[in-house]
């Protein structure tokens with residue numbers, strides 16, 4: 001199959017994408033978080049094609065994307081608690097809401113769970129595509145299962161060339177990490193952190209819990225609140241090692257690890273924050289962003305993991321605190337590192 005790329009500026013692009021979705025096919029499209037791989041979310045056979053193209057385990061459920069707030073409600077069995085307030089505050093935007101599903105949602109989307117995840121993306125082309133398709137669009141991140149999520153159309157092509165007919169290119173994604181996933185069943189619980197932070201949600205919900213698996217691997221026999229958490233994730237081919245500490249100390253430890261790699265004949269690369277960059281001397285470094293604003297670290301992480309994969313076989317990366325969007329950054333980074341982390 002030939003994979004075409006059309007700019008979202010192209011007037012034909014969105015309608016070509018919508019035609020594919022209506023016909024049961026797949027189309028990759030930009031959102032404000034990462035690129036998604038979309039299909040008709042009410043058609044189980046179309047949804048199965050997503051799992052095939054990604055090589056995704058089919059017990060990992062998908063998010064349904066809607067173009068209007070009102071389109072979310074028919075997908076749930078009842079109005080979720082706090083939903084209107086959350087939607088009015090954060091939609092369109094990087095917040096996914098989970099609640100009991102209605103009968104119209106196929107098992108293929110929920111992987112047999114009794115709940116469904118829904119979000120309204122803050123991207124004009126994405127919403128135009130969903131509206132033109134006329135159905136909720138099921139879409140995971142448009143990477144091969146296990147790889148870092150794509151934040152440009154070129155990343156999607158790396159993973160999906162020959163596997164899907166069309167990529168809509170809307171340029172680089174604004175946030176670069178996937179949406180916050182919030183379950184509204186029982187105590188509101190963040191299953192996956194994102195740009196809508198725990199602090200922002202607590203301001204509305206009061207109490208908000210964090211799934212334990214956000215910063216640690218699942219224990220043996222432990223059940224994942226979100227099935228996606230149990231899989232190897234965001235991993236480049238290179239090995240990723242993380243050191244968490246103040247900038248000068250982290251730079252000192254990472255420099256030592258770098259020198260050990262060189263002595264062992266490996267090709268290391270450092271992913272550094274602006275604050276620590278001056279401490280690495282002449283070692284090979286790539287700038288992630290600033291500790292002052294972890295959102296900058298989030299938006300570069302996946303792209304950097306893909307870029308450094310060519311140049312390095314060990315990626316040595318600084319970790320930061322988990323306040324604000326630091327939590328989303330550390331959640332993705334620790335997974336990409338297979339939880340190989342040192343806290344100084």
Ligand code: TXA
Pocket residue numbers: 031033034035036037060061062063094096098110113115116117121139140141142177178179180181191192225226227228229
């Ligand atoms: O920003 C995003 O959310 C992107 C863009 C494309 O919208 N999508 C995305 O989808 O990240 P995906 O499939 O890569 O991640 C969805 C996560 C997975 O960890 C999955 O297990 C979880 O949400 N999930 C989906 N439905 C769920 C449910 N009913 N209960 C618990 N977890 C669920």
Ligand code: MG
Pocket residue numbers: 140141149
């Ligand atoms: Mg994903």
